[in-house]
Amino acid sequence: MDAAFLRLESEALERIALLELIACACVTDRYITTGVQDAEVSCETASRHRTSLTDRLPDGIRRVLGDARSPALARDLLGAGALRVFVDADALQRRCELIERQWRDQDLLRAFVERQASIPVIRRFFRTATRATITQLRAELNVAAPTKPRALSRSGMDQLFDAWARLKEIGDLRERYLALHEQCDGRWSLATLFAALDADAGDRHPSSSHQESDHVRHAT
Structure with missing residues (x-):
């Protein structure tokens, strides 16, 4: 056998x-x-x-x-x-590994929503996530949609890039951004962190709007 x-x-x-x-x-x-x-x-x-x-x-x-x-x-x-009853361990393992990846994606998606990532950012890293799913998760987690990304000070930007560089060993960008958010003690939403890391100095504009951004540039 x-x-x-x-x-x-x-x-x-x-x-x-x-x-x-x-x-x-x-x-x-x-x-x-x-x-x-x-x-x-x-x-x-x-x-x-x-x-x-x-x-x-x-x-x-x-x-x-x-x-x-x-x-x-x-x-x-x-x-x-x-x-006698047998189990195909190889087939079962492949299916379980797929399920684990799906569970991990679900956990990461919830973490992104909870830390106020914008819909465009979420859709970039979770391509199957629909607006309806994101809206439902926000309701379940009692999390408001993020405001438009904030413009950080020069010293804040320096601290942010230093912290990002220290996390370069994290291969999954989703996990890296979550780790960055934690290192920043949650001072800024994920929407702000994404925009700050990706935007050129001349492209950053502060805004007091409480509407969710229709477009957030993405870090690569």
Whole structure:
């Protein structure tokens, strides 16, 4: 047996597998006995089982499991080790890794919303995030939309770039910006941090508007 397949030592699962096989074999037995054509069978589940499982079982197994006496043989079949349940560890690992990445993206998205990143910035790093999703998260987190990016003083800009440089080992830009926000003790929103790091000195304009910016230039 391939090492990628891990056996689940569970009599309960083995019993369930046996009952499933018996049910499939009984359906196939009735199908063969009555001579009903496949196109005339209305049970979608039964049709799926015939083509995907029982058709691949040897005739002897189908005859015994399809017999009305087969449920009484469960103890004997299980005791013989005929039913064993395995898990494809490689396939399961790939799926779990994908789920973990999705969870991480969800956590980062919530952190961006909570720290008042603008919608354009969020959409840049989370391309599947819709305006409706962002609005819903803001409501759940009780976070207001960010004001337009603030213009920082020269000393503030120097401190910001120094802090950004110290975080260069963080490969994921999303995590790097969150770390920067933390280092700045949350004095500025993520919208302001993005604009400050990306804008040229002549492009920074202070604003007292409380409307969310329609466009924020993005750091690269």
